[in-house]
Amino acid sequence: MDKNKNISMAVIKRLPKYHRYLSDLLKNDVDRISSKELSRKIGFTASQIRQDLNCFGDFGQQGYGYNVRELYNQISGILGLDREYSMVVLGAGNIGQAVANYTYFEKLGFELKAIFDINPKLVGIKIRDIEIKDIDTLEEYLKNNEIDLGVICVPSRSAQRVCDILTKNDVKSIWNFAPVDLQVPEGTHTENVHLSDSLLTLSYLMNHEE
Amino acid sequence: MDKNKNISMAVIKRLPKYHRYLSDLLKNDVDRISSKELSRKIGFTASQIRQDLNCFGDFGQQGYGYNVRELYNQISGILGLDREYSMVVLGAGNIGQAVANYTYFEKLGFELKAIFDINPKLVGIKIRDIEIKDIDTLEEYLKNNEIDLGVICVPSRSAQRVCDILTKNDVKSIWNFAPVDLQVPEGTHTENVHLSDSLLTLSYLMNHEE
Numbered sequence: 001m002d003k004n005k006n007i008s009m010a011v012i013k014r015l016p017k018y019h020r021y022l023s024d025l026l027k028n029d030v031d032r033i034s035s036k037e038l039s040r041k042i043g044f045t046a047s048q049i050r051q052d053l054n055c056f057g058d059f060g061q062q063g064y065g066y067n068v069r070e071l072y073n074q075i076s077g078i079l080g081l082d083r084e085y086s087m088v089v090l091g092a093g094n095i096g097q098a099v100a101n102y103t104y105f106e107k108l109g110f111e112l113k114a115i116f117d118i119n120p121k122l123v124g125i126k127i128r129d130i131e132i133k134d135i136d137t138l139e140e141y142l143k144n145n146e147i148d149l150g151v152i153c154v155p156s157r158s159a160q161r162v163c164d165i166l167t168k169n170d171v172k173s174i175w176n177f178a179p180v181d182l183q184v185p186e187g188t189h190t191e192n193v194h195l196s197d198s199l200l201t202l203s204y205l206m207n208h209e210e
Numbered sequence: 211m212d213k214n215k216n217i218s219m220a221v222i223k224r225l226p227k228y229h230r231y232l233s234d235l236l237k238n239d240v241d242r243i244s245s246k247e248l249s250r251k252i253g254f255t256a257s258q259i260r261q262d263l264n265c266f267g268d269f270g271q272q273g274y275g276y277n278v279r280e281l282y283n284q285i286s287g288i289l290g291l292d293r294e295y296s297m298v299v300l301g302a303g304n305i306g307q308a309v310a311n312y313t314y315f316e317k318l319g320f321e322l323k324a325i326f327d328i329n330p331k332l333v334g335i336k337i338r339d340i341e342i343k344d345i346d347t348l349e350e351y352l353k354n355n356e357i358d359l360g361v362i363c364v365p366s367r368s369a370q371r372v373c374d375i376l377t378k379n380d381v382k383s384i385w386n387f388a389p390v391d392l393q394v395p396e397g398t399h400t401e402n403v404h405l406s407d408s409l410l411t412l413s414y415l416m417n418h419e420e
Contacts, residue, residue, distance in 0.1 A: 007418075016410035020389060043391065079410050080417035094311045098304035104389075104406060108413075148416065173416050175409060179230060179314075181253065187419075191412035193405065196314060199385060200226035200289050202401035203318075206358070206383050207290035208217075209397075 007055050014052055015079055017042060022072040034065035084109045085148040088141075088171075090162045092117040092125075092132045095177050096153035100127045110149065114141060118158070135162070142169035149173045156180045221262050225289055227252060228262070232282040244275035294319045295358040298351075298381075300372045302327040302335075302342045305387045306363035310337045320359065324351060328368070345372070352379035359383045366390045 021042050025033060039046040053059045056078055059071050076082060087110045089100050099105070100115050115127055116135040123134045133141065135154075142165070150166040152159050152174060159178035166174060167188050174190045176182055179197070184190055231252050235243060249256040263269045266288055269281050286292060297320045299310045309315070310325050325337055326345040333344045343351065352375070360376040362369050362384060369388035376384060377398050384400045386392055389407070394400055 012414050013407075013411055015414060016404070016407035017391075019410060020404075020407070078414065080413040081410070085413070085416070094304070094308035098308050099405075101304045102405070105409060108406065108409065110409065110413075149412070173412055175412055181227075189412060189415040191408055191415070193403065193408050194226070194230075195309075195312070195403065196318065197223075197226035197230070198401055198403050199315060199318065199320065200229060200291070201223055202359070202383055202385055202399060203290040203295070203320075204222050204225060204288065205399040205401070206295070 011052050011055055014044065015075060018052070019072070019075050019079060019081075022068055022075065025068045026072055030068050032065045032067050038066065081109055084111060086111055086113045086146060087149040087151060088113055088138075088147050089115045089151045089153060090135065090138070090166075091153035091155075091158075092119075092122045092127070093153060093155075096151070097127060099151050099153060099177070100130070103128075113145065113147060116141075118154075138162070139165050139169060142166070142171065147171050149175060151175045151177070152182070153177045217265050221265055224254065224262055225285060229282070229285050229289060229291075232278055232285065235278045236282055240278050242275045242277050248276065291319055294321060296321055296323045296356060297359040297361060298323055298348075298357050299325045299361045299363060300345065300348070300376075301363035301365075301368075302329070302332045302337070303363060303365075306361070307337060309361050309363060309387070310340070313338075323355065323357060326351075328364075348372070349375050349379060352376070352381065357381050359385060361385045361387070362392070363387045 021038070035046040035049045039049055042049070057074065059066055059074065089096050089112065092100070092115050096115065096117070100112055106112065112128070112130060115130055115132045116138050117123060117132050118135045122132050125132050148171070150171045150173070152162055154162050156178050159176065159180050160182055163174055163182045163184065167185050172188055174182060174184060174188060176190055176192045179194050181192070182190060231248070245256040245259045249259055252259070267284065269276055269284065299306050299322065302310070302325050306325065306327070310322055316322065322338070322340060325340055325342045326348050327333060327342050328345045332342050335342050358381070360381045360383070362372055364372050366388050369386065369390050370392055373384055373392045373394065377395050382398055384392060384394060384398060386400055386402045389404055391402070392400060
């Protein structure tokens with residue numbers, strides 16, 4: 001499979017959903033599925049599904065459909081879930097604690113290595129056996145530990161500063177929960193979870209009936 | 211302004227970002243801004259900005275730019291932020307507590323009315339002076355209280371059941387944090403925050419360098 005093929009962001013954004021549905025099918029012991037059945041479950045058209053999956057290789061088989069495990073494994077590989085990642089959480093407030101406690105991320109291969117906070121009342125407390133460290137020690141920590149992913153859960157006003165420490169110390173991927181758009185050096189990957197943007201989208205829909 | 215005009219979902223999804231940036235400009239006492247300056251800050255092209263804002267009315271003025279407060283107020287109105295909403299949180303785990311504690315939502319007009327959980331150890335505990343109620347009392351609560359928005363923060367396996375109780379009792383909008391896609395009756399608005407989908411998108415990007 002050509003990992004450098006140019007895939008549109010729209011297709012990439014749909015891949016985790018395929019992964020989630022295939023994982024459920026596997027849990028329910030479904031061995032194979034037609035694009036039509038998958039379409040009914042997942043809510044994309046069958047032709048959309050065939051088109052999406054064709055971006056990555058030749059998965060389906062005429063008259064047989066998709067082998068669920070094979071497709072699941074392939075999509076896991078495409079998503080990079082065939083390796084492990086080291087992760088640190090910055091900010092141990094509500095969202096930081098929620099991310100740190102969400103063990104499903106660990107099952108996907110994202111291992112929580114450390115949590116940092118500025119609040120002396122939180123420093124020393126353990127979340128899942130991992131002690132919250134003082135954020136002043138972040139830079140030193142990063143010099144001694146190879147970290148793939150930083151999860152930013154600090155308030156907006158501190159987010160860019162924390163992000164800069166991460167990127168200057170070779171953390172190449174940022175998962176950002178602060179309601180700001182971060183400036184990062186070229187070659188850094190960022191993905192935002194902007195809760196209030198999501199709520200405002202819903203608020204728009206609530207006020208504009210079809 | 212014609213509230214029923216057909217606006218594409220792509221434009222709608224950009225509106226909260228305009229709202230966020232204009233709010234920051236107001237905080238910094240910026241009275242007016244050209245589409246070029248706004249473009250530099252927000253990262254959309256100036257022509258994209260003009261096109262987006264033209265969907266909703268005639269905001270800019272040649273040679274003057276946008277009046278920040280006026281534009282902010284207009285976009286707030288379009289997003290439905292000129293009224294208040296009543297909100298309940300279902301599930302008082304990490305994510306539920308994070309949402310319940312996030313006072314910014316209240317500033318936007320979303321008032322937290324009640325929190326429900328199935329865990330007897332959590333029932334009775336207060337979050338921001340709001341007592342966590344037994345989820346078995348949800349249906350009765352909804353019969354006696356008009357609720358605009360239900361925030362689903364329960365595990366996947368219970369999400370559809372809780373969603374059904376909400377929609378059967380006239381809750382028209384669902385903000386869903388459970389990693390499942392919910393079935394809702396026509397006329398119900400849903401917006402999903404799928405954290406693991408977001409993480410997997412990032413994981414894809416980490417493995418497919420430009």
